[in-house]
Amino acid sequence: MVVKAVILTGGPSRGTSFRPLNLAADMPKPLFPLGGKPMIWHQLHSLSQVPHCTEVFLIGFWPEDTFTAFINQANEEFNGCFTVKYLREWQELGTAGGTYHFRDLITHNATAFFIIHSDIACDFPLNQLRAFHETHQGVGSIQATRVSRSSAHKYGCIVSDDKALAIHYAEKPDSFVSDLVSTGVYLFDVTLFDEIAAIIDCHYSSNIPQQEIGFDEHILRLEQDVIRPMADAHKMYVFETDVPWRPIKSAGSALPANELYLAQYQAKQGILLYQRGALDDASEKDSETEIVQPVTIDPSAHIARGCKIGPFVSIAANVVVKEGARVAHAVVQENTIIEPHCCILYAIIGARCRLAPWARVEGQPFTGDESAPTQSGICILACDVLVTRDVLIRSCIVLPNKSLSTSAASQVLL
Structure with a gap:
């Protein structure tokens, strides 16, 4: 199975809670060094261990030259594993909008693809996630972990059944939903884009004004606009792991x-x-x-x-x-x-x-x-x-x- 990967890098107007570490023009958040390596190097290193991963796309709305030096070094270091490319959104499109915009590049000669947020630290058990994904008939798999009950509301919370089927997803809920949360790592079949197209059509065919349901025609959010309805439709499965995981939101984190x-x-x-x-x-x-x-x-x-x-x-x-x-x-x-x-x-x-x-x-x-x-x-x-x-x-x-x-x-x- 040929797979590809998308790393979501955001853009200059995102990651403001990471200030003041990203105030310097030469230090965008995805390149901040962790363990002596740029933040997104660790995702690439884990992807290099995945067989038949042919391309990795960095998607965001940073200026074109933001990742040039990093990509040149990465293509040299991971030569023989995959190629790394930066795909710039024409405007801020949201965590799913950019991926959907570049869907033809992502799906070409591939059957599945990872989506990984750039602002997380993890051991990234991608081969285990892939093996899990191949055991079910869902459209996507969510890598999830357990957190303390008191902090669960800060994340995307998942309710799943005893067969690992996601039956509900809530992004940063006001009240407690579950201590099982998304780690920001996903694996999808290429049929995800059919699901997204259907979701967009559903929003536009609705008689409810878009602003009342929180839908923006220019921005498509992965967790709220895509994963939540797919979980309600029982098309997502949950790969629970206990590997160490850290979100990187504030500068101190x-x-x-x-x-x-x-x-x-x-x-x-x-x-x-x-x-x-x-x-x-x-x-x-x-x-x-x-x-x-x-x-x-x-x-x-x-x-x-x-x-x-x-x-x-x-x-x-x-x-x-x-x-x-x-x-x-x-x-x-x-x-x-x-x-x-x-x-x-x-x-x-x-x-x-x-x-x-x-x-x-x-x-x-x-x-x-x-x-x-x-x-x-x-x-x-x-x-x-x-x-x-x-x-x-x-x-x-x-x-x-x-x-x-x-x-x-x-x-x-x-």
Whole structure:
């Protein structure tokens, strides 16, 4: 069975809750690094393990050149598995509208296709989902997982019977429906497009004004407009899995997602983790630098003597960490300078930041449901932020181009 895949990337007007991490022009949300790799690289890596997956389409309404460099690298890395292409919507069409618009490309020589949201972190058990899909006669399969009862209303909730048939779907319901929720990963037969056409015809043939039923002729939503009526018609099945899963909605939720991928690397013999002697800089002092795995460090980074890095740290290209610094549970983006004896804990540090000696940037450890779409205690510095000597920034969100000369806690620093 030849399959293809669609990764939904959204566009500039989406992902606003991810600010300030995506305010920089060169950092759209789908390319934010998690585990040392762009967010959507992980979907591609899992798709590369799926036999007979021939094409992957990134669909969104970003400018044409947004993914050019990434796609060139991906086509080189996954050469022999599939080709990656970006399909730009002529306007914002919704999570199903873009897929429907490009249906001829998606269905060509294919019998089924995955739809995967870009803003999720997961182990993506796609082969298991595919095997499950082949056992039933439905149009589509939803990958689902269990969450806490208190947080279920934040997701798309599914009610299924004992044969895994979805009998009801509710997107972010006001009251409790089910603790079984969609993970944003789907596998559909190409007949999905016949179902969508019928749904559109049904809306337009209805005598009820479209605005009263929440239907927009220009925007077609996958979950609300397509999956919900298909579940009511008993055409969707549910593949329940307990693999770790994190939604990536707010800026703070990127940190648990980063830790999920680092834990996966460690469980898989640490292939992508930092290895002693891996840095390009000859001044690396292995014997005097403590690395607590799991950690990823770009080879171009400079790590000085007496540092302690880890656990759960991702350090990007050209980062400089000077002597005596402590970094744990953190993402440090490219070209950032961490001066001597700084401390970074439970924080995301944007590109081109500078922390002066003895500065301290820290958030709060994750609490409660780590699959929650927000993590409000994480400290976040956007790009080009300066934290001066001896300053403590705790659980703050700092916008770009700020110079912080006084300590602050639990604030948004504009």
